[in-house]
Amino acid sequence: MRHARRRIVRRVTRLAAVGGLLVGSAMVTRAVASEPPDASTAPRTLARTASGAGADLVSRLGTDRTAGHWVDSDGRPVVAVTDEHTAEEVRRAGATAKRVRHSMSELRSATSTLRAAPRVSGTAWALDYRSNEVVVRGDRTVSGSDWSRLTGVAQGIGGFVRMERSEGAFTTRLNGAEPILSTAGRCSAGFNVTDGTRDFILTAGHCGPTGSVWFGDGRGDRQVGRTVAGSFPGDDFSLVEYANGKAGDGADLVAVGDGKGVRITGTGEPAVGQRVFRSGSTSGLRDGRVTALDATVNYPEGTVTGLIETDVCAEPGDSGGPMFSEGIALGVTSGGSGDCDKGGTTFFQPLPEAMESLGVRLVGSGRQDAAAGTSATAPPSAAAPGASAPATGVEGSTLLARLTDRRNVGPGLLIVAGSLVALVATRWIRAEADRKAYQRHYSATWG
Helix, strand or coil, X not given: CHHHHHHHHHHHHHHHHHHHHHHHHHHHHHHXXXXXXXXXXXXXXXXXXXXXXXXXXXXXXXXXXXXXEXXXXXXXXXXXXXXXXXXXXXXXCCCEEEECXXXXXXXXXXXXXXXXXXXXXXXXXXXXXXXXXXXXXXXXXXXXXXXXXXHHHHHHHCCCEEEEECCCCCEECCXXXXXXXXXXXXXXXXXXXXXXXXXXXXXXXXXXXXXXXXXCCCCCCCEEEEEEEEECCECCEEEEEECCCCCCCCCXXXXXXXXXXXXXXXXXXXXXXXXXXXXXXXXXXXXXXXXXXXEEEEECCEEEEEEEEECCCCCCCXXXXXXXXXXXXXXXXXXXXXXXXXXXXXXXXEXXXXXXXXXXXXXXXXXXXXXXXXXXXXXXXXXXXXXXXXXXXXXCCCHHHHHXXXXXXXXXXXXXXXXXXXXXXXXXXXXXXXXXXXXXXXXXXXX
């Protein structure tokens, strides 16, 4: 009875091992035949298609008939329209139409009036498409008299300008994914870019003027590069040329912590309501939503226009860090108010505008003119490792993570190896059992 059980166990083990060989071989074949695994480890959203559809409608219908677009909670495109005829066109295109009183032309005219008024440090304004208003915010540093004067300007524009006070202070976030340091302070590298000959880090302009030297550690032992171009205030971007001219391995990854990275595949423009991610050396990986576009912020150092407003938190040291969504590079961290304990508002310099002005593209890519919220039709491109790993490149996932990633050949190889061990073990056990049985038979026969 005992021998019969052993034979059954050995037979089941052999069958399982053979099955494992077949399954493991199929997994290896499938992994090799498929595309290389994406390094993305951060969550992805499905807003790209919706935001692209909304942007196309707004572009086709014009700024006198529309007032922006956004993505609703169900991931559907919503377009603000000023008349019923336009609303019908939007519905026929498969999007949701929302009737509003003021067109995009009127909203932009209001921001032009605000921009022409005397500058008040600590204020910001942006277009809120969903409420069809221009929202003006003043932080705690704005005096009562300055706020009253700005309120008078807003009242002269009309009832679609909303005034709000903020508890925090609008500051540049100088001091991101991993730090780069100079005598001016600590910042985060944004994305790796190239002009075709040399590689650069694209980061925030307020991090340091042209000529600033950047290091990858606090001791100043490893020089990353030097700032060679930039714009601040007005815009908020700059280029740091690598000391050796090249970004190195992992140039198309954004570091998100724990040795992991997100692969960047193109550039684009966000949509209001879209979920986005930001990485920085101070507060790590954070996510939130785009709340407004074309924002203007009056920092103490100067005014910056055309920014992306979000409810993603940020803290000092996160400046210049990358903002992205679904593998698409969107912008670099400029500044804001609040922190990651209480929350706050963070503004980002749009990436396409900065790259066009500087004459660069993402490392390893060609054309980078993605439509709003969509990826560019270009090969995998380069984004700087979160914040400062650019000097040495980013370590990908660990060996164990690679082996256990079902999209790689690792899992299949592990199954194949385990099955082979099981087969060899069962054969050895059977041979050993046969040898002992023969010894017993020989002893019984010859005494």
